[in-house]
Every structure is written in structure tokens, then in C-alpha cells.
Amino acid sequence: MTTTIAERDVALIDLIDRLLGGGVVIAGDITLAVADVDLVYVQLRALIASVATANEKNVLPRLGSAS
Amino acid sequence: MIELYAVVDHPGPRLPTLARLRTAATTRLAAIYAPADDGEISPERLWRHEEIVEALMQDRDLLPVRYGTRLDDERAATRFLTDREEPLVSALDDVRGAVELAVRVLRTGERPDARSRPDPVTSGAEYLRRKAGSAAAERSATLAVHEPLSAAARRDVRRPSSVTGELLRAAYLVDRNRVDEFVSLVARLQDANPALRLLCTGPWPPYSFAER
Amino acid sequence: MSDKFLHRPAELDPFATALPRLDDALSRRVNSGPENVERGLAQLVLTIVELLRQLMERQALRRIDDRTLSEDEVERLGQTFMALAERMDELRHEFGLDPEDLNLNLGPLGNLL
Numbered sequence: 001m002t003t004t005i006a007e008r009d010v011a012l013i014d015l016i017d018r019l020l021g022g023g024v025v026i027a028g029d030i031t032l033a034v035a036d037v038d039l040v041y042v043q044l045r046a047l048i049a050s051v052a053t054a055n056e057k058n059v060l061p062r063l064g065s066a067s
Numbered sequence: 068m069i070e071l072y073a074v075v076d077h078p079g080p081r082l083p084t085l086a087r088l089r090t091a092a093t094t095r096l097a098a099i100y101a102p103a104d105d106g107e108i109s110p111e112r113l114w115r116h117e118e119i120v121e122a123l124m125q126d127r128d129l130l131p132v133r134y135g136t137r138l139d140d141e142r143a144a145t146r147f148l149t150d151r152e153e154p155l156v157s158a159l160d161d162v163r164g165a166v167e168l169a170v171r172v173l174r175t176g177e178r179p180d181a182r183s184r185p186d187p188v189t190s191g192a193e194y195l196r197r198k199a200g201s202a203a204a205e206r207s208a209t210l211a212v213h214e215p216l217s218a219a220a221r222r223d224v225r226r227p228s229s230v231t232g233e234l235l236r237a238a239y240l241v242d243r244n245r246v247d248e249f250v251s252l253v254a255r256l257q258d259a260n261p262a263l264r265l266l267c268t269g270p271w272p273p274y275s276f277a278e279r
Numbered sequence: 280m281s282d283k284f285l286h287r288p289a290e291l292d293p294f295a296t297a298l299p300r301l302d303d304a305l306s307r308r309v310n311s312g313p314e315n316v317e318r319g320l321a322q323l324v325l326t327i328v329e330l331l332r333q334l335m336e337r338q339a340l341r342r343i344d345d346r347t348l349s350e351d352e353v354e355r356l357g358q359t360f361m362a363l364a365e366r367m368d369e370l371r372h373e374f375g376l377d378p379e380d381l382n383l384n385l386g387p388l389g390n391l392l
Contacts, residue, residue, distance in 0.1 A: 009295040011283045012110050014169040014268045017226065017236070019113055022274030023133035024074060024158070026147050168285065173293050191357020192350070198360075199340045230296055230379060246285075253286040266294050267286040 070103040071136045071144065072120055073129040073272070074155055083122045086115075091144035096155055098144040099123060103137050120272045128163045130155065131272040158277060165221055165240045166270035168249060172212050172235035173264045174205075208263060209234045212256050219249050224275045234263070238275035246270060321374040322381070329367060329381045336360050 072088070077097035082088045090097040101119075106112070113134070120131050138144050148155065188194045213235055217223045220239035228236050241249045250267060257265045339356050342348050348356070371378070 004291075006291040006295045007284070008110075010266070010287075010291050011268060012113070013295070014171070014271070014283070015113055015117055017169070018131075018167070018238075018271055018274035019116065019134035021226065022238075022277060023131045023136075024155070024277045025133050026071070026136050026138070171294060175293075188361065191354045191359070191361060193357070194361045195340065195343060195353060195357040198336065199343065202337075202340065232293075250285045257286065257288070264288045264290075264293065265286060266284075266288065266291075268283045269285055271283075 068103040068137045069100040069140060069144065071132040071138065072099045072101065072116070073123055073131050074098055074148070074159065075123070075127050075129045076159065080126045083125075085122055086119050088119070088123075089141070091141045091148070093145060093148045093152065096148045096152060096159075098132075098148055099129075100138075100141070100144055108135075117272075124166070124270075124272050128159060129272060130159050130162065130277045131274050132277075161222075162240065162273040162276050164244075165242050165273060165276075166246065167273045167275055168220075168239045168241050168246065168267060168269035169271060170212075170216060170235065170237050170239065170253065171233060171266045172209065173230075173266075174208070174232045174234055175262055175264055205234055208260070211260060212263065212265065213237060215252060215256060216249070219245070219252055222276055226275075238271075240273055240276045241270075243270075318374055318376070321370075322376055325367070325370060325374070325376065326381045332360075332363055332367060 075090075075097050077090070077092045077095060079097065082090065082099065086101045088099055088101050090099055092098075116134060120129070123129055138147065188197065213223075213225070216237070216239055220241050222240040224238045226236045226238070228234070239249065246269070253265055253267045257263070339360065343353055371381070
């Protein structure tokens with residue numbers, strides 16, 4: 001059976017979902033080879049984590065506060 | 068640099084003679100790796116990676132490692148295993164004897180677009196009522212597929228949809244010997260829901276269930 | 280790779296629609312230049328704004344279900360969300376972004392919430 005373009009693309013979507021969105025994540029001395037997609041994920045996580053931490057520690061200026 | 072593919076039980080079956088695979092082992096676990104090769108990411112490269120993990124999956128249980136993970140050398144791989152031995156062992160136990168199946172569900176036909184409606188919404192309450200109505204309809208269509216599949220699986224994970232009209236994008240962890248059963252359930256659900264289009268691919272390595 | 284299909288409809292094309300964007304994401308590292316920076320930043324910011332808008336809208340629908348809002352409050356909420364949705368559409372058009380451009384990046388955010 002010949003593989004059509006649609007077949008390859010459709011299977012590739014599921015593959016990418018898994019390869020880039022799953023798997024055991026290693027912390028520590030690593031280099032991620034998939035710079036682009038992973039960097040977006042990592043940066044968003046870092047951004048939100050740091051906003052959350054800042055909120056917790058009360059270091060963000062409150063909107064409309066007088067001081 | 069080395070590129071990691073999977074974490075497996077140690078000792079385990081012999082490695083297939085593919086891509087210069089090697090293992091870094093502790094007493095209970097081994098990391099399977101190969102020398103990293105540089106170059107642009109392409110669909111072909113992703114498939115090549117997948118083929119290697121699938122070849123390993125043929126005769127052993129494994130935790131796939133996030134694609135693109137590179138370490139300096141074998142010693143770094145061993146250190147990673149030692150540092151996280153307990154969670155890795157229990158994660159590996161969780162996927163033992165199972166594979167991952169992917170299911171995507173699309174709604175067929177025209178998408179209800181507020182703009183193309185003959186009667187434009189002017190009242191705020193009406194706007195919210197329509198939003199609530201279509202959200203409820205989508206939710207029940209989604210659950211009509213997801214709930215039976217979830218019951219046939221060991222575990223499941225839903226991913227956010229990335230396309231309009233996609234009601235469900237999910238991964239199911241299914242026992243190897245129950246894959247056929249699961250696939251015929253998908254076929255029955257397709258017959259029962261003619262307004263939906265169901266797609267099921269696999270078996271995949273348990274990428275979506277490798278970490279808790 | 281065609282052997283990955285366990286169950287498939289005769290017509291596969293609708294399931295392939297997300298792919299051009301994924302390819303784009305994989306090669307963006309090569310293509311990105313100064314002219315794309317503004318659009319990329321707008322996409323990131325609008326994605327977060329859109330996420331918040333959707334969260335608030337969902338929360339409003341939940342409050343209506345709980346029947347804790349007066350008719351007048353529901354009407355005003357509805358008007359506000361309608362206006363917000365319109366404004367978001369305008370902003371998207373301005374930067375040449377499709378709804379999917381904001382949706383794709385909801386992935387990791389969706390997992391966070």
C-alpha cells in the first residue's frame with residue numbers, strides 16, 4: 001500500500017505530540033537538542049513559575065496600591 | 068555527547084544491533100543511549116528515533132526519555148539513574164506490559180461560527196447562553212467517546228486540542244493483550260457517533276505515561 | 280508509518296490540518312529573523328491574554344450555572360465578554376494570527392492550570 005501525504009502527516013502529528021510532549025524528563029546536566037519547541041515550553045514554565053513565586057513572596061507591586 | 072532513548076530494567080534482553088546502542092546500568096535500571104548526532108530536526112529524524120524506541124519495545128518494558136535529551140557521557144547517565152532510582156522504578160512498573168494508544172476526535176460538518184449566524188447576538192445574556200449551550204454539547208460529545216475508552220485503559224491523559232473542531236486529543240495506556248479489544252471499541256464508538264470522526268494510532272511507547 | 284493506524288476514517292485530511300504549524304515550529308529556529316520578532320512576541324502575549332479571557336469566560340458560565348448572579352449582572356458580563364472577544368479578533372488580525380496560532384501554545388499552559 002502506498003503511503004499518501006495525509007497518512008504521513010497525520011501519523012507525524014501523533015508522533016510529535018509524544019516525542020516533544022512526553023517521556024521521562026531529566027533534570028541536571030543536559031542539553032536539549034530540540035531547541036525551538038522545547039524552549040518555548042520551558043520558557044513559559046519558567047515565566048509562570050517565577051511570577052507565581054514572586055506573588056507568594058509578595059515582591060510584585062500591587063495594582064493601584066498607594067505606595 | 069550521548070543521546071538517551073529509554074530507561075529499562077537491568078538486567079534485560081540483549082540490545083538490537085541498531086544505531087550503535089549501548090547501556091549505562093545500575094543494579095536495577097539501565098539507560099539505553101547512542102552517540103548523539105548533530106543536524107537539523109526533521110520528520111525523518113523523529114521517525115528514526117521512534118523506530119529505535121519501538122525496536123526496544125518489542126521485547127522489553129521501557130520508559131521513553133523525552134526526545135532530544137543529551138548527556139555528556141555514560142557516567143552522567145548512570146548518575147541520573149542513581150539519583151532518581153525509586154521514582155524511575157515505580158514509573159517503569161506502572162507501564163509494565165502496556166503500550167500507549169493515541170485517539171483524536173473531530174467534529175464533522177460546518178463549525179458553528181458566531182459571525183455567520185443569520186441572527187447576530189446583541190444581548191449579553193444571549194451571548195453567554197449560546198456559549199454555555201455549545202460548551203455543554205461539546206462536553207457531552209467528548210465524554211461519550213472518552214469515558215468508555217478510559218474504562219478500557221489502565222490510565223489516560225488528555226491533551227489540550229490544537230485545532231478548532233477537535234473535541235478530544237488523548238492518550239490511553241492499554242495492556243498489550245487488550246489492544247485489539249480497545250481498537251474494536253473505537254470502531255463501535257465511531258459507529259455510534261456518526262457526527263464525529265475518530266482516529267486511533269499506535270501502539271506507541273508510553274511517552275505520555277512516563278512521568279507522574 | 281501508515282502501519283500506525285489502528286482505526287481511521289476513510290478521509291484523513293481533516294486530521295492533518297495542524298501539521299503546517301508543527302513543521303513551522305520545528306524549523307522556526309532557522310527562519311526566525313528580526314522581522315518575525317514582533318509577531319512572535321505578539322503571539323506569546325496574545326496567547327496568554329486569550330487563555331485568561333477563556334478562563335474568565337468559563338468561570339462566568341460556571342457562576343451562571345450556580346445561579347448566584349442577577350439578570351442584570353449576567354447581561355453586563357455577557358456584553359463585556361462579547362466586546363473582549365471582538366477586540367481579541369481585531370488584535371489577531373492586526374498581527375496576522377489565526378485562532379490556531381493562539382491555541383497551539385495553550386498546550387503547555389493548559390497543562391499548568
